[in-house]
Amino acid sequence: MMAGLPATARARRSPAAIAASAPANSQAGRRAADRSFLALCLGITSLTVVILAVLLITIWNDGHGRLSWDFLTNFASRKPAEAGVKASLWGSIWVCAICALSALPIGVGTAIYLEEFSRRSRLTSFIKLNIANLAGVPSIVYGILGLTAFARLFGMASADSPITLGNPESFFYLQLPFGHGVLAGGLTLMLVVLPIIIVSSQEALRSVPRSLRTGSLALGATQWQTTWNITLPASIPMIMTGAILAMSRAIGEAAPVLVLGVPLFIRSTPTNLMSDFTVLPLQIFNWAGRPQAEFHELAAAAIIVLLAVLLTFNAIAVVLRHRLQRAAG
Template identity: 50%
Template sequence: MSTTQTTGVEDPAVAEATSHADLTAGQRSIKDVLFYVGMLASLGIAFTALVALIALMLVQGWPRLNLDLITHFPSSIPARAGAESAVLGSIWVVGFTALFTIPLGVAAAVYLEEFADKQRWYNRLIELNIQNLAAVPSIVYGILGLGLIVQAAGLGQVVLAASLTLTLLVLPTVIIAAREAIRAVPDSIRAGSLALGATQWQTVWRQVLPASVPGIATGVILALSRAIGEAAPLVLLGGLTFIQFNPSGLDSPFTVLPIQIFNWVSRPQDEFEVLAAAAGVVLLVILLAMNSIAILVRNRFQRRW
């Protein structure tokens, strides 16, 4: 446009009219297409990897994917071996982890978001610590659990020790997710409640928490999904691989699916590899079930502002 004005030969109005007449996107459309293809490709890679993984496990574990797998205890004879104690062990350990994590994590998040004075140095320190703790490798939590819970507290290598260790492991994730969910509740809701003469506690309990349930549920399930797949910290804690009985209480010795799978994979016989693949499918099914619970909860409590 500037050239048309300086030459003075072309009438600027005419030049403008012609530029307005061309309504095609020109160069931009190619970039748009490339970007779109790029996005599709990224999605495709992620999706293909997932499908391949599941298909591989299904095909490999197919011969042993039957009820025997979850109704037999481990055995040194591959044909008789099953993962009953591991499946139940996983459910016990993760169940208690959920029981400990949800109230602790939500309470911590409520304190940090609704009550803590962010100017105070100790609150800032807590925040910083939680973010760092979320990034600590799980094996480190295993060492902590072994030293603190199993030995110092004298709990021994039992379900309770495993649950507490996994609680420590996933608590930062739950706190961070719950804080996000609580922060997403608009302040106008809090103001509306307080202006009616509700106390801050009533406002949190009756307005903020119900409104943040979907976000909290998502965070909790993500965290528990991580917990159920963990082998490393539990191996350190002394999760055994050869347990011929089901857990009967918090003080039972235990094993969990990832440990059982790890054990089977590392055996020389090929049959155990088939078992490992089949147990992997079982683990995935449990994960899927947990995720569907989260989706149900989320839809049940879905809010819009």
């Protein structure tokens, strides 16, 4: 069979001959490995589903008995029967609003700079590297930054005798340093979610076809006119989806707010940017940390409220994503 081959190849065996000479692996064995791996996959994947189900069911069982209109409209109390989440719910809403209003422009602005305006320079790559690293910073460390920068203004003004502007009763009351008011809380959470918003906005901008930008530039539009009229409108649904996910992170954060030193027991809702506040996750932490079962029920009920808020956020994100897909297709 090798007679026709040149002399150099004659001494060698054909690949088929070598392959045939090796002992065969058991086909049944390989198929069994395939099947048992699939079983492992299915088992482990269902485990994650079971974990989620157990988590949601136990929390519902623990907490739903405490849910009532009163629970939403009462302040926290030493007596479990009278306790509610009014202060922390409103605190969360205020803090998240401030966080969104500050993080969105800054985050999207950063993304626009990096994607549309920056030239390839050392500064640009340093900023990019920096943002990638910020995403890995633990949120409690951001709490320390917020405490020093916002709550204490680097110690430039004394916290005991702050510089005040306006009437403490009015909405337009400001003091320096901010202390542990909602403004300090919102800005601290802004630091936490900024990397998330920047990265998702960058992806959104990158998804806009290059040809639209060149089309606009060729008509004599400046870089900013192109960004404002063409690129940004085309990427806004994706930017909003990312922003909402970032907000749901912000609303669930407890550690950075805790570091600010907010009072754990509050019986008022915020009235201006300097008002004391607490947030839902911190209220949950407070209740969950107590040994009595009644407070655990309160914690579970507050978790249900928190998850309901998050679910609303995510539903909005899903609707936006659908609109985006419809617009694209």
